[in-house]
Amino acid sequence: MTEEDGKTPMEKIVSLSRRRGFIFPSSEIYGGLSSCWDYGPLGVEMKRNVKQAWWHAIVQSRDDVVGLDTSILMHPKVWEASGHLAGFSDPLVECLKCHLRYRADQLESQICPECNQALTAPRQFNLMFKTFMGPVEEEAAIVHLRPETAQGIFVNFENVLTTTRKKLPFGIAQQGKSFRNEITTGNFIFRSREFEQMELEFFVRPGTDMEWFDYWTQERLSWFIRYGIKPEHLRLRAHEQAALAHYARCCSDIEYLFPMGWSELEGIANRGDFDLKQHAIFSGKSLSYYDEDNKEAIVPCIIEPSSGVDRAVLAFLCDGYAEEPDKDDIRTVLHLHPAIAPIKVAVLPLSKKEPLAELAKGIYSRIRARWNATYDDAQSIGRRYRRQDEIGTPLCVTADFQSLEDQQVTVRDRDTMAQTRVPIAELLDILAEKLG
Numbered sequence: 481m482t483e484e485d486g487k488t489p490m491e492k493i494v495s496l497s498r499r500r501g502f503i504f505p506s507s508e509i510y511g512g513l514s515s516c517w518d519y520g521p522l523g524v525e526m527k528r529n530v531k532q533a534w535w536h537a538i539v540q541s542r543d544d545v546v547g548l549d550t551s552i553l554m555h556p557k558v559w560e561a562s563g564h565l566a567g568f569s570d571p572l573v574e575c576l577k578c579h580l581r582y583r584a585d586q587l588e589s590q591i592c593p594e595c596n597q598a599l600t601a602p603r604q605f606n607l608m609f610k611t612f613m614g615p616v617e618e619e620a621a622i623v624h625l626r627p628e629t630a631q632g633i634f635v636n637f638e639n640v641l642t643t644t645r646k647k648l649p650f651g652i653a654q655q656g657k658s659f660r661n662e663i664t665t666g667n668f669i670f671r672s673r674e675f676e677q678m679e680l681e682f683f684v685r686p687g688t689d690m691e692w693f694d695y696w697t698q699e700r701l702s703w704f705i706r707y708g709i710k711p712e713h714l715r716l717r718a719h720e721q722a723a724l725a726h727y728a729r730c731c732s733d734i735e736y737l738f739p740m741g742w743s744e745l746e747g748i749a750n751r752g753d754f755d756l757k758q759h760a761i762f763s764g765k766s767l768s769y770y771d772e773d774n775k776e777a778i779v780p781c782i783i784e785p786s787s788g789v790d791r792a793v794l795a796f797l798c799d800g801y802a803e804e805p806d807k808d809d810i811r812t813v814l815h816l817h818p819a820i821a822p823i824k825v826a827v828l829p830l831s832k833k834e835p836l837a838e839l840a841k842g843i844y845s846r847i848r849a850r851w852n853a854t855y856d857d858a859q860s861i862g863r864r865y866r867r868q869d870e871i872g873t874p875l876c877v878t879a880d881f882q883s884l885e886d887q888q889v890t891v892r893d894r895d896t897m898a899q900t901r902v903p904i905a906e907l908l909d910i911l912a913e914k915l916g
C-alpha cells in the first residue's frame with residue numbers, strides 16, 4: 481500500500497503537483513493562503529507552454545488577430561461602462577448558525593450543507609477586488625483589480641484599429657491575470673481568486689456574428705483536442721437565454737469532465753455590440769469602424785472565446801494522468817502532448833563515470849540548445865524512467881557503455897515504453913520528428 485492508494489483522482493493530481501514541483505500552495509510556510517497557488521519549476525514551464533500554444537494558434541499563425549498586453553488597473557469609468565460595478569455579483573447567503581458563506585445558485589437546498597440550519601436571504605455580493613490608487617484611502621481613489629482581461633481590449637479598440645489598419649473581421653487577443661473575490665473557491669486551481677485568462681475579442685460585421693460564433697466554438701474545441709484532451713471528455717453546453725450575462729446575446733461553455741464532474745473550461749460568448757457602444761457612451765469617443773465599401777460607420781459585434789489558463793493546465797494534468805501496469809508494478813504517467821510537457825527530453829547516462837558522462841553531457845548540451853531538457857544520472861535506470869514518466873517527459877535518451885563503441889543511444893518513448901537504438905549523428909532529427 482503506497483501513500484497514493486485510497487486518494488481521490490483530484491487528490492492524486494494535487495499530490496503529484498506538490499511532490500514534483502508543478503504547483504504549491506501559496507505562502508506555504510505560513511500555512512498557505514486560501515485559494516492562492518504558486519507554480520513551481522515544472523508548473524511554470526507547463527503553464528507557459530499552454531499559453532504559447534494558445535498564442536500561436538490565436539495570434540501568431542493568423543493574419544486576422546493581433547495581440548495586446550494591457551494594465552490590470554484601469555480607469556474607474558471602465559467598470560461603470562462595462563456593467564461590472566452594478567452587475568458583476570453573485571448571490572451570497574450565510575448560515576445563521578455556523579456563519580459559513582455560500583453562493584446561493586450553487587446550493588441544492590436553502591439549508592446549510594455543513595450544519596443543516598437556515599440561511600440568510602441572498603444578497604448580491606460584488607466580485608471585484610477594491611484597492612486605493614495613491615497614498616490616500618478615500619472614495620475618489622478607489623480602483624479595482626480587473627475581473628477579466630477583455631475590457632483592456634475594448635478600450636484599445638480605436639488604438640489598435642488606427643495603428644494596424646486592420647479590416648473587419650479581425651481580433652485582438654490578450655493573456656493575463658484577472659482577480660475575482662469568489663464567494664467559494666476550491667477544486668485546486670479550478671476556482672481561485674487570482675487566476676490567468678486567455679481572451680480573444682473578435683470583431684465582426686453585424687449579421688455575421690452567429691457564423692463567427694460557430695466558427696470560434698469549433699476552433700476552440702479542436703485546439704483542446706489537438707493538444708491531447710480526449711474528445712469524450714469535452715462537451716458544449718449552450719446557456720439558456722434567461723441565464724445569459726448582461727452583455728451576451730448567446731453563450732456556450734466548453735465543459736471538461738474534471739474529477740468533480742463536468743465544469744466550465746472556457747466560455748464562448750456573442751457579446752453583440754454592447755461593449756463598444758457602452759464605452760462610446762461613457763468615454764464620449766466614437767468607437768466605430770468606417771466601412772469603406774458602404775461608406776458608413778458601423779459598430780462591430782464581438783465574439784469572445786474566454787479561457788482560463790489555470791483551468792486548462794488542470795484539464796491537461798487530469799486528462800494526461802494515468803496509472804498503468806509496468807512489469808510487476810504500477811507506473812504513474814502524465815501523457816502530455818509534447819508541446820505542453822514541461823520537459824521534452826531527458827538524457828540518462830547509464831553511469832556517472834567518464835568517459836560515458838562526457839559523451840552524455842555532449843548529447844545533452846546539443847539537445848538543450850533546441851528543447852527544454854534535463855540530465856539525470858542518479859539511481860537505477862528504471863527509477864529514472866519512472867521519474868520522467870510521472871512528469872510527462874515524452875522522450876528519454878539513454879547512453880550506455882555500448883554507445884562509446886557504436887556511437888548509438890537508446891530513445892525510449894514515454895507512452896509505448898518502446899526503446900529504439902539510433903545513431904547519435906541522427907539523434908536530433910529523430911527527436912524533432914517524434915516531438916512534432
Ligand code: ATP
Binds near residue numbers: 662674676789
Ligand atoms: P464560473 O461560472 O465557473 O464562475 P464564469 O462563467 O464566471 O465561470 P467567465 O467569466 O466566462 O467565467 O470567465 C472565462 C474563463 O475564465 C472561465 O471559463 C474560466 O476558465 C476562467 N475563470 C473564471 N473564473 C475563474 C476563477 N475564479 N478561477 C480560475 N479560472 C477562472
